[in-house]
Amino acid sequence: MIEPSLERRRDEADPAREPTGKGGLGAWLRLALRLVGPALLVAVLLRMKDAGAVVRAWTEADPWPLAIAVVLTFANLWLKILRWGVLLRTQGIRYPQRRAWGAYLGSAYVALITPGRVGDALRAQYLRHDQGVAYADGLASVVMDRLCDLYVLVVIAALGVVRFSSILVGQLAWAAWGTVAATILGPLLLLVPGVAERLLGKAYAKLASARFGKGAAPAPEAGGDGLGRFLAALRSHVGPSLGLTIPLTIGAFLINYAQAWLLARAVHLDLTFFDLMCLLSIASLLGLLPISMSGVGVREVFFALAFPVLGYSAEQGVSFGLLVFAVLYLVIVIVGFVSWQIWPPPFAAARPSR
16 A cells, blocks of 8 residues: 555656646646647548558668667757756756756656747756755756747747748748747746846746655745846846857757757658758747647648648648657657656655755
8 A cells, every 4th residue: 555645756756647626627727738749630631542651661761770760869969968057057056967967858858848948947856856956946947948949949949930921921920920029028028127027936936846855945035036036046147158059059959959960861851951941940839839749730830731831731741740759759758758767856855945
């Protein structure tokens, strides 16, 4: 029989688990919203004249470009972990590389199976347990890490929206440009003293709540004191450290696009590097909409629309989109799952906060 305290700890250590009770209906609604993307993918597959072409493209793929693309995933992760290390050192936090890999991969595993990559916040739990870093400081490093990705992505995606303006029309165009605008303007509020404090009190309390360490955080960190510390730590990154974090971010994106170029060659698609940059950046941007996990369905629908413009079939677009998902996302999920088993998120016996 499982000891009650152990059972509670398991519940607390599972960030993918939805709350029960009063939040039951809301949890079901959120789940239904997340399934919109996969439902779109099913609809596209059902409407295809030759859905078997998707499978044939995979079976006839050249294995060597696929293998190189998979290996490059680890180079991409290495640059991102280096970037996180720079952000931590800016805050005066020294975190061993081995533990940084475990924390990053474990949180990435959860992040990629949750909309909005909220699982990234688990890195704050690792930092708290291993180094005694307050949640506010840990979350600041994670949020700035994500902001670097967002701002580099939005610049490339804006070029992509212009490149594919012929198919991004109507509501799809509104969604694309609206996401661009929200990505640019929304995070800037974090850097405006007074405004952020008023707008983000509840959001911060929820992010630092029991879902990422129930009972582990001291009471002050869940409220206004923690928010002030979080914003101060976040704003400390606006300075010389960006001279390192932005180039590392650009490098990580370029590796992603190189992977996509290799995948295109593997399935015999003669797409230019620039077109692949545009395709993937728009797909990533649309994937930020909370209707999917890791952009599944949203990416494939967009590729089904874009590939005919490039001289290929919708079936080839969907096949390529699924291949991108498998190599750029699913590989990280698998590696992250293994890391999760080796270094699970620690929720007990944290070092005292500093």
